[in-house]
Amino acid sequence: MLVTEVEYGGxxxxxxxxxxEVGFEVVTIPxxxxxxxxxxxxRELVDERVKLVSxxxxxxxxxxxxxxxxxxxxxxxxxALVLLDACQSLGQLPVxxxxxxxxxxxxxxxxxLRGPRGTGVLVVCRSAADRLRPRLVDLHSGEWVGPxxxxxxxxxxxxxxxxxxxADRLGLIAAARYALDLGIDAIAAEVRSRAERLRAGLREVPGVxxxxxxxxxxxxxxxTVEGRDPVAVRDELARHDVVVTTSHLTSTRIDMTRRGVEGLVRMSPHYFVSPEQVDRAVEVVAALG
Known part of the structure; x- marks a missing residue:
């Protein structure tokens, strides 16, 4: 099995x-x-021995x-089959x-996608279905037809x-319909605009x-903010009503180790975040110094 350097801890x-458990080899693609x-x-790594690429x-x-x-x-x-982890792309990009x-x-x-916690989506193409068997089955996914x-x-x-x-499933369906009504391409364009604005603003801040x-x-x-722990930055921003999160070594160990980074502050402005709010977030970060 092949994975990439940005493989998620989950x-x-x-x-x-x-x-x-079963003895297969996991190899990381550079x-x-x-x-x-x-x-x-x-292309140099993949051959008939590879069954799945994550x-x-x-x-x-x-x-x-x-x-x-x-x-x-x-x-x-x-x-080989390809398993795509779309946890951070579904709802902001076409998938x-x-x-x-x-x-x-x-x-x-x-x-x-902004649905309820505890919900998710699994897509299995028909061309791959015959090669897969679910590990967990019960009286919903199977039938007891003989002793x-x-x-x-x-x-x-x-x-x-x-x-x-x-209730959670209905909430997920409602969130999906809401996104589809807005249009995924339109959402992607708005998200991209806000992220580009945010990056441009942060690059102008000394020490960031x-x-x-x-x-x-x-x-x-x-x-990252020079001389500041990402968690401390997150908490300080929260005191100014700027909600962010952090990402740490244990979430993406291979990539973070390769880049020599143990923690990052993460901002994810969605389409409902206004350009003015993005600018204010940059101002609050700048005031940390």
């Missing part, structure tokens, strides 16, 4: 745990000069957007399996379990270093 932990996955290096669309610790179609093309040449060329997409509902015989469903609900929060990498950037803006 993926890395179950991947490495499963690898230890990044290129701008920080995105190196497609040429991938690709993070937009990592949690920077503005990078990975080149998904190029990765999928290289993986499919040897018959379609047919357009991106991936086989599986996983995403949470609570981030850019020692179980028959799994043949539709998408084979990946669902009986117990679920109906914007840490985003990649040729194509998302709405996630990360930075």
């Amino acid at each position: 993926n890395a932990i179950p991947i490495l745990h499963r690898a230890r 990044s290129d000069a701008v920080g995105q996955v190196d497609v040429e290096a991938l 690709l993070v669309h937009a990592p949690t610790n920077g503005g990078l957007v990975n080149p998904v179609r190029e990765v999928a093309s290289a993986a499919h040449e040897v018959g 379609r399996a047919d357009e991106l060329g991936v086989d599986i997409i996983s995403a949470t509902g609570r981030k850019w 020692e015989e179980v028959k799994l469903r043949e539709d998408a609900r084979v990946y669902e379990l009986w117990e679920t929060s109906v 270093e914007v840490r985003d990498i990649g040729a194509r950037l998302s709405g996630i803006v990360t930075f």
Whole structure:
């Protein structure tokens, strides 16, 4: 199995745990000069032994957007499947399996899509479904057809379990419909505009270093303040009603280690954040010095 240097801890932990259980090898694809996955290096690594490539669309610790179609093309040449982690891209960027060329997409509902916590989305293309088997099944995803015989469903609900929060699911559906009504392309354009404005403003602040990498950037803006701990910066900004979060080594250990960074401040201005609010956030950061 192949992963990238920006693999998220929430993926890395179950991947490495499963690898230890069954004995497969996990190999990291290097990044290129701008920080995105190196497609040429991938082509050198991938062969018939590789069954799955795990690709993070937009990592949690920077503005990078990975080149998904190029990765999928290289993986499919040897018959490998591509699992796209769209947790930080669904709701701010167009995410379609047919357009991106991936086989599986996983995403949470609570981030850019603005749905309830505890909800998520799993897309499995029909071309990949025959090669996959869910690890967890119950009387919703399967049927007890004989004393020692179980028959799994043949539709998408084979990946669902009986117990679920109906209210949360309805909230996720409402959030998805709201985003679709606004238009994903329109949302992406507004998010990009605010992120570019924020990066430009932060780059003018003495002692602040914007840490985003990649040729194509998302709405996630990360930075550090010289001599300030990221958590302390977050807390100080909160006292001025500027809500941000932090990203740490344990979330993206390979990439953060490679870049020599242990923590970052992360701002993620969505479409409802006004340009004036973006400017005020920059002013508050500048006042920290």
